[in-house]
Amino acid sequence: MTDPIADYLTRLRNAIQAKHRVVEIPASNLKKDITKILFEKGYILNYKFEEDGPQGTIKIALKYNPQSKVNAIKSLTRVSTPGMRKYTGYREMPRVINGLGIAIISTSKGVMTDKEASELKIGGEVLCYVY
Numbered sequence: 001m002t003d004p005i006a007d008y009l010t011r012l013r014n015a016i017q018a019k020h021r022v023v024e025i026p027a028s029n030l031k032k033d034i035t036k037i038l039f040e041k042g043y044i045l046n047y048k049f050e051e052d053g054p055q056g057t058i059k060i061a062l063k064y065n066p067q068s069k070v071n072a073i074k075s076l077t078r079v080s081t082p083g084m085r086k087y088t089g090y091r092e093m094p095r096v097i098n099g100l101g102i103a104i105i106s107t108s109k110g111v112m113t114d115k116e117a118s119e120l121k122i123g124g125e126v127l128c129y130v131y
Contacts, residue, residue, distance in 0.1 A: 004030075005128065011025050012062075013076050021062060024057050024060075027049060027055055031058060034127070037102070044062060045062060076128060076129075077129040078128050092123075094114060094129070102114060102131070105124045106124050
């Protein structure tokens, strides 16, 4: 596999399409950081890191509206790929749906949202857009 972040986002997207409650994803530190951000911003219900085997797994409980059964995540879009990296400075920070969504950015201070990176005045690699 050449792009583990794209695989992570695709597994989430497929689980949402199939209306699964829980999805299991092979773990890495970057994926754990992205999962924590999704939980803090209210896009997923819960998560659990399991240390089984050499790599471990992340179990993510997806969040659905109880009445309409609509998922909290409308779209997951990979921006920076291994073949074409996308970097941004804090002045040119991308706005996802005019500020309603989030951009997840890998910076020198760790993985964070676009708003947190703007406040700290640091740029980085734009990993994905979520809304």
